[in-house]
Amino acid sequence: xxxxxxxxxxxxxxxxxxxxxxxxxxxxxxxxxxxxxxxxxxxxxxxxxxxxxxxxxxxxxxxxxxxxxxxxxxxxxxxxxxxxxxxxxxxxxxxxxxxxxxxxxxxxxxxxxxxxxxxxxxxxxxxxxxxxxxxxxxxxxxxxxxxxxxxxxxxxxxxxxxxxxxxxxxxxxxxxxxxxxxxxxxxxxxxxxxxxxxxxxxxxxxxxxxxxxxxxxxxxxxxxxxxxxxxxxxxxxxxxxxxxxxxxxxxxxxxxxxxxxxxxxxxxxxxxxxxxxxxxxxx
Amino acid sequence: xxxxxxxxxxxxxxxxxxxxxxxxxxxxxxxxxxxxxxxxxxxxxxxxxxxxxxxxxxxxxxxxxxxxxxxxxxxxxxxxxxxxxxxxxxxxxxxxxxxxxxxxxxxxxxxxxxxxxxxxxxxxxxxxxxxxxxxxxxxxxxxxxxxxxxxxxxxxxxxxxxxxxxxxxxxxxxxxxxxxxxxxxxxxxxxxxxxxxxxxxxxxxxxxxxxxxxxxxxxxxxxxxxxxxxxxxxxxxxxxxxxxxxxxxxxxxxxxxxxxxxxxxxxxxxxxxxxxxxxxxxxxxxxxxxxxxxxxxxxxxxx
Numbered sequence: 001x002x003x004x005x006x007x008x009x010x011x012x013x014x015x016x017x018x019x020x021x022x023x024x025x026x027x028x029x030x031x032x033x034x035x036x037x038x039x040x041x042x043x044x045x046x047x048x049x050x051x052x053x054x055x056x057x058x059x060x061x062x063x064x065x066x067x068x069x070x071x072x073x074x075x076x077x078x079x080x081x082x083x084x085x086x087x088x089x090x091x092x093x094x095x096x097x098x099x100x101x102x103x104x105x106x107x108x109x110x111x112x113x114x115x116x117x118x119x120x121x122x123x124x125x126x127x128x129x130x131x132x133x134x135x136x137x138x139x140x141x142x143x144x145x146x147x148x149x150x151x152x153x154x155x156x157x158x159x160x161x162x163x164x165x166x167x168x169x170x171x172x173x174x175x176x177x178x179x180x181x182x183x184x185x186x187x188x189x190x191x192x193x194x195x196x197x198x199x200x201x202x203x204x205x206x207x208x209x210x211x212x213x214x215x216x217x218x219x220x221x222x223x224x225x226x227x228x229x230x231x232x233x234x235x236x237x238x239x240x241x242x243x244x245x246x247x248x249x250x251x252x253x254x255x256x257x258x259x260x261x262x263x264x265x266x267x268x269x270x271x272x273x274x275x276x277x278x279x280x281x282x283x
Numbered sequence: 284x285x286x287x288x289x290x291x292x293x294x295x296x297x298x299x300x301x302x303x304x305x306x307x308x309x310x311x312x313x314x315x316x317x318x319x320x321x322x323x324x325x326x327x328x329x330x331x332x333x334x335x336x337x338x339x340x341x342x343x344x345x346x347x348x349x350x351x352x353x354x355x356x357x358x359x360x361x362x363x364x365x366x367x368x369x370x371x372x373x374x375x376x377x378x379x380x381x382x383x384x385x386x387x388x389x390x391x392x393x394x395x396x397x398x399x400x401x402x403x404x405x406x407x408x409x410x411x412x413x414x415x416x417x418x419x420x421x422x423x424x425x426x427x428x429x430x431x432x433x434x435x436x437x438x439x440x441x442x443x444x445x446x447x448x449x450x451x452x453x454x455x456x457x458x459x460x461x462x463x464x465x466x467x468x469x470x471x472x473x474x475x476x477x478x479x480x481x482x483x484x485x486x487x488x489x490x491x492x493x494x495x496x497x498x499x500x501x502x503x504x505x506x507x508x509x510x511x512x513x514x515x516x517x518x519x520x521x522x523x524x525x526x527x528x529x530x531x532x533x534x535x536x537x538x539x540x541x542x543x544x545x546x547x548x549x550x551x552x553x554x555x556x557x558x559x560x561x562x563x564x565x566x567x568x569x570x571x572x573x574x575x576x577x578x579x580x581x582x583x584x585x586x
Contacts, residue, residue, distance in 0.1 A: 075495045075496060078492075078493065089486075089489075090490075093302050100574065102491070106494060106495050106497075107489070108285050110287055150494065236333065
């Protein structure tokens with residue numbers, strides 16, 4: 001969850017780029033932050049990625065107040081937030097696999113886990129076959145998907161994308177946003193997409209926050225979405241599984257209950273991945 | 284940081300040496316040159332102190348006698364000196380023996396022919412003292428008016444003592460200052476070279492920081508890389524120093540010219556300084572490489 005209370009920020013003492021921002025983003029939300037160049041979108045991103053601290057106000061992300069976050073804790077905060085940049089920010093001397101694995105190495109994961117996890121996230125963005133390639137050998141769209149895979153590798157609860165479609169063509173941009181929506185829908189990751197492309201967001205019924213001259217001009221909530229056939233099937237399967245678990249747990253002890261509960265959590269994940277891949281195949 | 288991470292970071296550091304091969308070569312080159320300068324300053328200082336030690340340890344008097352000195356007067360002088368109980372050895376060198384000695388040392392036929400016609404070399408007494416501290420006793424005898432027409436001149440250690448002391452003091456100050464200067468200059472050059480290498484990778488560092496790498500996680504490969512550059516440069520510098528110094532040593536100490544040979548008789552052989560040089564290079568190279576890297580990276584960690 002993100003909470004901003006009277007957040008002000010400026011690169012110098014005399015001029016505020018962000019002025020009295022008050023904002024609440026709940027867990028699992030998908031939010032577009034839009035605005036013209038110079039409106040303050042990227043500054044907002046820099047505050048969320050803790051590149052800068054607000055000049056005044058409160059900025060709470062996942063229960064941590066970023067205003068007084070000690071320098072030592074910054075890396076740990078950043079690990080809990082996946083970040084996607086306009087210019088991809090991939091390390092060109094590393095292969096696709098190593099770029100994604102790097103996040104996990106930073107967090108001291110074992111080689112065994114890395115070898116299992118990286119192909120998983122690469123398959124989520126349909127880039128399994130590019131694992132041995134270098135970023136320079138891939139298209140802009142593919143590079144941005146690696147950036148998304150990297151952001152997802154450490155299973156963050158929040159993913160912030162700053163102009164993720166800035167370097168790719170409009171058709172691929174739409175598909176990239178669909179991937180992000182699927183991640184939000186099926187993995188429950190809170191997603192914030194910062195963009196200046198008004199046309200891009202028209203096709204998606206999501207919350208839109210418009211920033212102008214450093215203040216929030218509009219905060220439009222989405223209209224409720226109708227479930228697609230795929231969602232219905234997923235929901236039905238989940239409910240069916242939940243019913244099975246309830247039946248079993250009434251007969252068995254608590255330890256078994258825990259095991260079956262884990263299964264419930266695991267089962268939708270498989271279908272989530274399939275769903276994401278289905279969308280991705282159109283990419 | 285667990286073992287897995289350490290192993291990964293260690294191999295990353297070594298891999299980076301090859302990934303940034305041009306910068307690696309440049310850094311090794313600069314560091315080797317700096318080590319050579321510091322190393323030769325050390326060797327020079329070592330040679331100077333060796334010369335000073337050699338001259339300072341001299342306890343020999345050369346008492347040159349006048350051509351008019353009579354044998355009784357010479358015997359009188361010898362017995363006076365012997366009575367001091369500070370005589371290790373006393374040797375009378377005639378004019379002819381002096382000529383032979385000159386021939387042996389300088390092997391110059393032209394000068395020999397001229398000297399044989401008129402031997403201008405004086406007879407002398409070579410006196411080796413037991414202890415230089417009681418030199419004044421000898422001096423009292425030499426300054427005795429009885430021997431004023433026997434002794435033409437004296438080449439005594441005390442004459443050099445003050446000069447040697449001054450030279451020793453000055454050479455130590457100059458030598459140390461030279462080494463400090465070259466060490467500081469080297470560090471500045473090395474850190475600039477490494478800074479250029481790190482600058483080329485500032486984007487990489489920024490990405491690492493943005494995905495949640497701690498400062499130590501980012502620093503470690505650079506530390507390994509810097510230390511590896513230092514070790515490689517110190518190996519290169521050691522062999523280059525050995526090659527240059529050995530060549531110079533052989534050239535000067537085994538020269539055809541006896542004059543040159545006598546001038547460089549105190550030159551320190553490489554074996555005597557090899558431990559100091561190798562150990563010094565390794566420590567200085569590794570520290571310069573790793574500290575240079577750490578200082579250069581620090582600027583880019585403030586993200």
